Amino acid sequence: MSALQPQLPELPEALDQLAAACDGCRRCGLAASRTHVVVSRGNPRARLMVIGEGPGAQEDEQGQPFVGRSGQLLDRMLESVGIDSNRDAYVCNIVKCRPPENRKPTALEMAACRPWLDQQIQLVDPGVILLAGATAVEGLLGIKGGITKLRGQWRQWEGRWLMPIFHPSYLLRNASRERGSPKWLTWQDLQDVQRRLAQLAAPL
Numbered sequence: 001m002s003a004l005q006p007q008l009p010e011l012p013e014a015l016d017q018l019a020a021a022c023d024g025c026r027r028c029g030l031a032a033s034r035t036h037v038v039v040s041r042g043n044p045r046a047r048l049m050v051i052g053e054g055p056g057a058q059e060d061e062q063g064q065p066f067v068g069r070s071g072q073l074l075d076r077m078l079e080s081v082g083i084d085s086n087r088d089a090y091v092c093n094i095v096k097c098r099p100p101e102n103r104k105p106t107a108l109e110m111a112a113c114r115p116w117l118d119q120q121i122q123l124v125d126p127g128v129i130l131l132a133g134a135t136a137v138e139g140l141l142g143i144k145g146g147i148t149k150l151r152g153q154w155r156q157w158e159g160r161w162l163m164p165i166f167h168p169s170y171l172l173r174n175a176s177r178e179r180g181s182p183k184w185l186t187w188q189d190l191q192d193v194q195r196r197l198a199q200l201a202a203p204l
């Protein structure tokens with residue numbers, strides 16, 4: 001068996017065990033250059049999960065996802081619709097170790113890391129998943145395509161609602177807030193997410 005395709009890990013029963021298991025993971029080549037394995041931040045009991053592509057430099061340094069400039073922008077945008085990313089969301093990535101030079105993770109790396117993500121989803125059991133960027137859509141659903149076409153469209157997957165949005169790093173490069181701009185569209189998407197969460201929380 002290839003060093004990149006070892007046996008699946010045993011399923012940890014709880015997220016702290018999962019985090020400890022991830023810390024020792026060498027299932028793909030990204031283990032070689034990481035500083036920290038970046039597993040998650042936020043509230044494991046949240047109804048909302050945010051999934052990004054993978055850690056960047058600051059995330060690798062601090063061991064937490066979405067803490068760099070793009071994460072801070074996402075936090076501010078979530079706050080603007082009443083969602084606190086640490087209180088109301090569980091935040092993680094498709095791959096848990098930083099790809100060198102922030103390149104897109106390969107299909108092999110995404111597949112190697114997938115059992116950890118599947119466990120996180122199973123344990124947190126979110127009703128709504130926000131997919132930040134095209135790689136998050138590809139990593140979870142296997143759908144390749146431009147995020148411009150994918151964003152803003154609700155999908156249902158394994159009994160959960162999925163909402164793809166622009167990756168916040170793209171929004172950093174497109175600062176306009178004009179109606180129809182990527183930032184404006186993302187704000188519409190996040191308002192939609194907030195409405196869906198409220199709907200799921202409402203008594204039947």
Ligand code: SF4
Nearest residue numbers: 025027028031097113
């Ligand atoms: S990216 Fe995922 S699969 Fe690869 S070494 Fe890190 S934790 Fe393991």
